[in-house]
Amino acid sequence: MSSPSPSGSAAGQLALQAVDFAYADGRSIFRQLSLTVTPGEFVVLLGPSGCGKSTLLNLLSGFIQPDRGTVSIDGEAVRPEMDALGYVFQSPNLFPWLTVLDNVRFGLRMRGDLTPAAQQQRARQYLALVGLADAAEQFPHQLSGGMRQRVALARALAPEPKLLLADEPFGALDAITRRHLNEELLRLWSQLGQTVVFITHDIDEAVFLADRVVVLGRAPQGIDTQLTVDLPRPRSFATTPRLPRFLACREQLMDRIAHVMERAV
Numbered sequence: 001m002s003s004p005s006p007s008g009s010a011a012g013q014l015a016l017q018a019v020d021f022a023y024a025d026g027r028s029i030f031r032q033l034s035l036t037v038t039p040g041e042f043v044v045l046l047g048p049s050g051c052g053k054s055t056l057l058n059l060l061s062g063f064i065q066p067d068r069g070t071v072s073i074d075g076e077a078v079r080p081e082m083d084a085l086g087y088v089f090q091s092p093n094l095f096p097w098l099t100v101l102d103n104v105r106f107g108l109r110m111r112g113d114l115t116p117a118a119q120q121q122r123a124r125q126y127l128a129l130v131g132l133a134d135a136a137e138q139f140p141h142q143l144s145g146g147m148r149q150r151v152a153l154a155r156a157l158a159p160e161p162k163l164l165l166a167d168e169p170f171g172a173l174d175a176i177t178r179r180h181l182n183e184e185l186l187r188l189w190s191q192l193g194q195t196v197v198f199i200t201h202d203i204d205e206a207v208f209l210a211d212r213v214v215v216l217g218r219a220p221q222g223i224d225t226q227l228t229v230d231l232p233r234p235r236s237f238a239t240t241p242r243l244p245r246f247l248a249c250r251e252q253l254m255d256r257i258a259h260v261m262e263r264a265v
């Protein structure tokens with residue numbers, strides 16, 4: 001099996017510049033927010049409930065438009081249907097009437113740039129990468145929650161996006177499955193090299209995954225702090241959380257989150 005690599009994996013730069021955003025009720029969520037994510041970087045967004053993490057992800061994907069400022073990928077204004085973008089959400093949102101294989105093929109069929117045989121091959125390749133080669137002919141209801149989320153990951157990755165946007169993809173899973181999927185995600189990322197923006201509420205998960213953690217303050221504060229997580233890779237849950245640097249990063253983030261929460265009351 002050839003090793004997959006995202007098309008143009010050398011790129012995937014995400015730039016948000018001087019963005020203002022308010023919902024229709026007039027409540028301002030961001031003012032003059034700027035953030036750049038470099039190609040291949042793994043950025044985790046962390047912050048208290050309601051600070052605007054999902055809003056930021058929706059701006060980054062072009063699902064919603066800023067009132068002022070720009071959002072671009074490799075210099076091009078972002079649009080949700082761009083081939084460069086892949087998504088995973090807290091709920092896997094699989095089509096229950098399609099097999100696992102056809103769920104993974106779905107995005108490839110929509111794109112229409114591969115023959116049906118090539119779509120099948122690509123979908124099988126990504127199912128194998130997430131460890132589900134044997135589940136190809138099963139239906140979503142026959143899978144565990146963790147397996148469904150792995151199918152969702154394979155579906156997002158199969159079109160080989162330059163940029164993966166993940167909104168708490170493992171938030172609904174038990175702690176053991178979640179750790180396992182975090183390790184899987186890092187393994188895939190190290191092979192595929194996409195730029196990743198990942199939302200979580202979990203400080204340990206943030207430190208484990210990230211090159212950089214971006215802490216958001218209460219809306220409309222925007223970015224409160226950014227922490228570079230200079231832990232060695234590859235990382236594993238058996239060893240990485242024991243490293244003094246892991247504990248130091250964790251403590252720094254806990255202090256910062258406590259500070260952000262205090263300012264809210």
Ligand SMILES: Nc1ncnc2c1ncn2[C@@H]1O[C@H](COP(=O)(O)OP(=O)(O)OP(=O)(O)O)[C@@H](O)[C@H]1O
Nearest residue numbers: 023024025029048049050051052053054055056219
């Ligand atoms: N469609 C909407 N219309 C109006 N207000 C909204 C809408 N979506 C979100 N909000 C508000 O914007 C703020 C930011 O919401 P958002 O979902 O981005 O936060 P979050 O940090 O992702 O929260 P959580 O961690 O709880 O998922 C919240 O006060 C929320 O109530």
